[in-house]
Amino acid sequence: MIIDVHGHYTTAPKALEEWRNRQIAGIKDPSVMPKVSELKISDDELRESIESNQLKKMKERGSDLTVFSPRASFMAHHIGDFQVSSTWAGICNELCYRVSQLFPDNFIGVAMLPQSPGVDPKTCIPELEKCIKEYGFVGINLNPDPSGGHWTSPPLSDRHWYPIYEKMVELDIPAMIHVSTSCNACFHTTGAHYLNADTTAFMQCLTSDLFKDFPTLKFLIPHGGGAVPYHWGRFRGLAQEMKKPLLKDHLLNNIFFDTCVYHQPGIDLLTGVIPIDNILFASEMIGAVRGIDPETGFYYDDTKRYIEAAKLTPEQRHQIYEGNARRVFPRLDAALKAQGK
Ligand SMILES: [Zn+2]
Secondary structure: OOEEEEEEEOOOOHHHHHHHHHHHHHHHOHHHOOOHHHOOOOHHHHHHHHHOOHHHHHHHHOOOEEEEEEOHHHHOOOOOOHHHHHHHHHHHHHHHHHHHHHOOOOEEEOEEOOOOOOOOHHHHHHHHHHHHHHOOOOOEEEOOOOOOOOOOOOOOOOHHHHHHHHHHHHHOOOEEEOOOOOOOOOOOHHHHHHHHHHHHHHHHHHOOOHHHHOOOOOEEEOHHHOOOOOOHHHHHHHHHHOOOOOHHHHOOOOEEEEOOOOOHHHHHHHHHHOOHHHEEOOOOOOOOOOOEOOOOOOEOOOHHHHHHHOOOOHHHHHHHHHHHHHHHOHHHHHHHHHOOO
8 A cells, every 4th residue: 555645735626715815815804804604615626626636646656545634835824813824724624624535545634733923832722633533634734833934933842832742642643844835035935945844843853852751752754854864964963962862762763754855866865864664655746846857757746656766675665655654643544444454
């Protein structure tokens, strides 16, 4: 079985974006603020948006199940206040839930949280609990920078975030550390801000003793871990200078990386540097990089090709495709077992 742990609903019907634009307009002029009930998307529209896009590509490329969350760049936690984020997260999560109900063999949900800059993260817990307990979601996306590129929140190791971690441990769910749109002109959203955040999150964990407080907490760092695998020697050396344990003991029981690296040398480096137990298959399809690589003739985000071509044993490939995902997402494993898989 091939599980893609990183997919977003980037192809939602246009009505969603139109509703969001009205909501954003309503921040300045409450008289135009739309009601949730004004967003109408039928099951047929949802089916169509998935069947001709994600599901088609999954079948073509040979993946079976996508761990599916709302469009990351649209989370835009910096827009409006907690109420705006809360309403928006509720809508986006419900759509992913409906997709998971329409295609139970192919999609399972991960929640976006109603984060808002300067607001206590514990305000996210009701939405989080609803998604896990009522929708059967198996994880969350946690934005370490709800300000959208200005980094006004404390680091992930700060007690500020502990209410979320306590709930994650209680519910046995991992978090993908995933920022959203950058509203800082210095950082391109998917080309800089995302990769900066991946690297930053790792370093915040490295300099802290977060996992002493939460030995079972699990973070999935997407986009191949940003710059982390490439600079593994630097991180090992810094940890050594700080008298931290070896990284494999200090971080690798808790931190995992996905395979959203869009060329073969990148995947070869990832699988050569990071232990195979810490690598989970993902493509982030349909996402930031949608084109065809003229050097190979294949889509950049067809990451399965790179895993197939990497120097791995069949057992290692199985770990990356399925085994590690079932271990990192215990609720995913339980849901699959309940389906007889
Ligand atoms: Zn993503």
